[in-house]
Amino acid sequence: MKSGLNPGNMKFRAKMVDIGCVNQFSRVVNTISKLTKTCVLRLTPHHLFFILSGKVANGGVSMWCELAQAKFFDEYQLVGLSAEANEVCLEVTPENLSRALKTAQTARAVKVKLTKKHCPCLTIIAELPTMSSISRIVTHNIPVDIIPRRLWHELKEPGLPDFDVCIYLPPLKTMKNVVDRMNNLSNFLVMEANMNGVMNLKIETDLVSVTTHFRDLGNPPWAAADSQGEGQSQRDPEAMARVRVEIKKLQQFLMGQQVNPSKAMCSIVHQKVVHLILLQEDVSLQYFIPAVA
Template sequence: MKFRGKMVDITCIKQFSNIVSTVARLSKICVLRITKEHVYFIIHESGAVESSPGLWAELDQGHFFNEFHVEGVSQEDNQIFLELEPDKLSKTLNSFKTAQPAPRSLKVKLTRKHSPCLTLEVELPSLSVHARTVVHDVPVTLIPRRQWHVYQEPEMPQFDSSVYLPPLRQIKHVVDRMKTLSQHITFSANRRGTLIISVSTDVVDVSTHFKNLSVPVWGDDNDTGGTHSATVDIKKLGLLLQGSQINPTKVICNIVANRMVHMFLLHDDVTLQYFLPAATNT
């Protein structure tokens, strides 16, 4: 198996770094799936699908990489699955992102040294004739083909309500205030464009209402009318909001009543889906 890619646009390098930073906040371990057309970051906690959030981030490689080559296990299965610690990758990328002057390019390669690694090479400007190159190795584990089925794209949930969210900074502000009151937070929405974010305790009930929000139009409209709610872990939601540095142009919130809140973040050539199952004890 072989993989190599090269980025030369500093904006793409920073955006890629921000995505990895978001993933790193959500989990200690993630899966990197590489195909000819896309790069995916996947969080899937084995054995805890119903009780832990999952993440599916899809990146169009043509947007980020100026050069891109992948050779998978075969022509029929031309893809690679790697397990890694996103925090290690994030720290490496952040050191490149903040370098002054800005790097000329970033190369990412699958290598084998003492063990399989993602090798990152950054070319930095230099006053001399020869450019400076800094190399970092991030250990990875190759996932065998018999396990690939675990990391396939999740199906869109059969939601009961769907609404476009206001800017995430507004949502974060509301959630940050409410997390001091409760461990759980409830999202409620209807097809009239109303979103209610609330917490309820023995002492106090607090809610924030957003009205006249846009409502997505889906090919098979699952919105059954009325207001539908799901209560989720506020800390897990907060991790997404704290780490969401991709500045999405649109965010859709889908609610499966009493079962799940599904966040769908859209930005240019990046889509990110975050699945928050309903809290079992509220």
């Protein structure tokens, strides 16, 4: 997806002053860096998106993270590709962005700009406090690739799957501890859940069988209503939908506890895909893990 396009008339500059916003943005980027080595940063007038459009059908994970820019930035200016396409889409390495933001965690202000150095860059400028009246400025130039318009069709929000079960997740830290221990026993894990609020995590190998049970997790209101909806009234709330996934992909997602979500949900399409969602006031993160045979 790489392109060496010149930024040309495209412009992006933004500024964060509130240290809470800087730290929350840093946590989001750090979470993204645990999920993927490269992704697309899509900038629009009102939102920022981190996108990984892996083909789930081919065994790849996909991700869609959405942030409302007004909740993070005190200043935000964007001039996109054209009047009809007022967006900028960049391929970025989240780990580089995360490293740059770590130096800004005590900053008085953080500026983010699209610049042209030897190549297109996202430039992070952190104004750090000092004992004197003179500020200390730390600048990071992070190389990016500008994605041409003809590839934007790949960057649409993934549609919600026609799930068999949708359930709230147990506390992410607890779930992460369980999955980390299971990782010592197998490369694969079975997730299963039903609409009665039960979720099981299982390891099944020739040598060992281990299951962790979670109960009374509950269902999102819209999911509970949908399960009673037309054409789905035959669904047994006790029936388990299950999917076998690579443990490492689930572990990567569980790093998302850094976002401190207010809600964490899981939808399962039986033997096909797990759709995981973290919701926080200013951020939503969706992550799709495909089933393995």
